[in-house]
Every structure is written in structure tokens, then in C-alpha cells.
Amino acid sequence: MVSIIVAASRNNVIGKDNQLIWRLSADLQRFKKLTTGHTIIMGRKTFESIGKPLPNRNSIIITNQADYSVAGCLVVHSLEEALEKSKDQEEVFIIGGGSIYKTALSRVDKLYLTLVHHNFKGDTYFPQLNTADWEISDRKDCFPDDKNEYAYSFIDYKRK
Template sequence: MLTIIAAAAENNALGKDNDLVWHLPDDFKRFKKLTTGHYIIMGRKTYESFPKPLPNRTHVVITRQLDYEDKNCLVVHNLEEALALASKDEQPFIIGGGEIYKLSLPQVDKIELTRVHGEFEADAYFPELDLNDWQLVNEEFHEKDDKHNYAFTYFTYQRKK
């Protein structure tokens, strides 16, 4: 089952200048819990935005740069190669950025979306979802609090058959 995992604002903003525009510790914990032990597929800019590779996950990085090398990840040059590598895992995750989400959306079975309640200026956006194609199977709201400057909701969608 191929899953997208993302945090996007109400205007689908993902980030700006290769960074997130909010800090949600509980969302980071959920991301870690869901993706640990799995293949995570991402674009090069997303990968390079990490201070270091994420522990206990196999990083698959998609780049157009033919000479790109990094000993901490598997480098591929298109989504098909990434999916072929990740096929060893029964639950790989697409983790961004905006272009990779858009490319993978037609092939994805499930979406774990954290909807950040606010609108933000961004240079990377989550693709618009056609909710006719998706069934909402879980929803969990979190209020703004002393650790979270914004309220947010976890949404889990399954592709309708």
C-alpha cells in the first residue's frame, strides 16, 4: 500500500525556502511513528532540508541530477524507479515535496494528511485533492496549545475502489 504523508495548510501550503512554515511537535511524533522502519520516497530538495537522514528509514531520493550521490540514501531519477526500489516494503511512504506528491497522487492508495488550520505564504504546495476519489476514514482534531501555534487535524483518506 503506497501512502502519501504530508502536512499542508488550508491553502495547501507545504513550505517556503525548503523549510516548513510551522512547528508542530505532535505531528513530527506521528510522522516518526508511521514512517519508522519503512521506505520514504522524496525529492532531492526535501532530502536536503533534513539536518541529517532520518533514523530507521530507507531514504529514496528522486533527482534530475545524473551525478547526484549520497551514501545515506538510494538515488533514482524518476518516480517509477523509486517505486520499484520501495516495492520491497509493503508500506512505503511518499514524503514530499510538492512536485513528488503531485506525480505520485494517481498511484497512491492512502493519504495521511495533517491539515494545519491557517493560510501561509509558500513556494511549495500540496496538490488539490478530488474528494470524489477519496474516502475519509479517520479524522482527529488538535487544538492550538502552548507547544503548537496552530490548530490542526489529522485526516486519513483511502482511495475509493
């Protein structure tokens, strides 16, 4: 199974200047819980914003740079190559960025969305979902608290 995991604002912003705009402790915990023990696929810029391989995950980085390498990560040059290298996995998570999400959206089975109930200015966006292709399999709405500045919802989608 190939899944996307993403946190996006109401206006589909996912980042600015290669960084997350918000910090939601609950979202980071959910990301860790869902992806630990699995393969994660990301673009080079997303990897560089994280800065290191995430523990207890197999990291695949997609880049156009022929000589790019990172110790502890597999570097490939297309989404197709990344998916081929991880085809024996039970579930693979695509974790960003914007262009990788856009390329992958039509190919994934599941989408784990953290919807941040706020509009943000940014330069990286998650593609608009065609709701005719997806159905909600689970939803949890959450209010701001001392560790989460904004209201948010965890929404899991599966392809119809």
C-alpha cells in the same frame, strides 16, 4: 501499499524557501511514528531541507542530477524507479516535495494529512484533492497548545 504523508495549510501551502513554515510537535511525532521502519521517498530538495538520512528508515531520493549521491540513501531518477526499488515493502511513504506529491497523487492508496487550520504564504503547494477519489478513514481534530501553535487535524484518507 504506497502512501503520502504531508502537512498542509488550509490553502494547500506546504513550504517556503525549501523549509517548513510551521512547527507542530504532534505532527513531527506522528510522522516519526508512521514512517519509522519503512521506506520513505522524497525529492532532492526535500532531502536537502532535512539535511541527513532519517534514522530507522530506508531513504530514496529522486533527482535529475546524474552524479548526485548521499551515503546511506538510494538515489534514483524517477518516481517509477523509486517505486520499483521499494515494491517489496509493506508500506512506502512519499514525503515530498510539491512536484513529487503532484506526480504521485494518482498512484497512491492512502494519504496521511495533517491539515493546519491556517492560511500561509508559501512557494510550494500540495495538489488539490479530488474528493470523489478519496474517503476519510480517520480524523482527529486538535487545538493549539504550548507545543503546537496552530489548530490542526490528522485526517487519513483511503482511495475509493
